[in-house]
Amino acid sequence: MxxxxxxxxxxxxxxxxxxxxxxxxxxxxxxxxxxxxxxxxxxxxxxxxxxxxxxxxxxxxxxxxxxxxGEPFAYLVGKREFFSVEFQVNPSVLIPRPETEELIEHILKEHTHAPARIVDIGTGSGCIAAILAMQWKAGEILAADISVDALETARRNILELGLEDRITLIHSDLFERIQGSFDIVVSNPPYIKKEEFATLDRDVRDFEPGTALVVDNPETFYRRFFAQALQHLNTGGRIYMESSPALLLAQRLLAEQAGFVDIRIEKDLSGKERFLIARKA
Ligand SMILES: C[S@@+](CC[C@H](N)C(=O)[O-])C[C@H]1O[C@@H](n2cnc3c(N)ncnc32)[C@H](O)[C@@H]1O
Structure with a gap:
């Protein structure tokens, strides 16, 4: 036939x-x-x-x-466009989301010149680090992830985009293996609470990596995250973080307790509270 x-x-x-x-x-x-x-x-x-x-x-x-x-379309074709650039994706990495493009837009709006050093915590496919490196022709970017498989995917994307001289990949639990200080900390960390997991769409719940999505103990995780971020920022440096409406208030408090100032929460295009931006005094 x-x-x-x-x-x-x-x-x-x-x-x-x-x-x-x-x-x-x-x-x-x-x-x-x-x-x-x-x-x-x-x-x-x-x-x-x-x-x-x-x-x-x-x-x-x-x-x-x-x-x-229910397998996500992006995993089947092995790619997803993000900020008009094609990134390779597979089940070891989160599929880049439009909200994360907005996170990058906040950074670009607030920095007209390339900062000297940026660190991206939880880089996944490497999409945030790569877009920042493409937007700014100078500056050093470190991109860290706890998942070795995600780092391998990020490595392939960075090579494909010819950014290997600009971005250093590091296997690290938050900032544990990060050295030096930075002008910008950017992160789209896991921000789904365990009890919210069951409410996610099937495509996400059954196929995207749990380590990218779920935060087991938000208070402990984010307390450590903000304390380490502050320690690694230069005076006047900023943190740009994506999160969920369910966590942002608690995170704001933790950021304040860690010593951050000028803390603000921004909404995404759908009107949901989505981003936390703060400064080291
Ligand atoms: C929501 S995904 C974001 C991926 C990518 N930055 C993006 O925006 O598409 C979160 C990432 O954080 C990583 N991650 C989770 N816990 C971590 C930790 N303790 N330290 C470093 N990375 C972590 C996950 O492996 C995952 O790649």
Missing amino acids: AYRLQQCTEAGARLLKEFMAGAEARREARTLMRHVLKLSEHDFFKDPLARLNRSDFHRFASLIRRRAK
């Missing part, structure tokens, strides 16, 4: 439609097919009756099945 490109894509979209809106299902099925056949959008539409060989058909069918089981 011949497997035709358009026919298979439509069948894939019909299956996905049970789990998502029709337009989204069609777009995802089309993109998965293009991913398997390595086709541009233009080439995809050129010959709808093109035949798929057996192996491509099975690869496509397997991707559709995995997507229908």
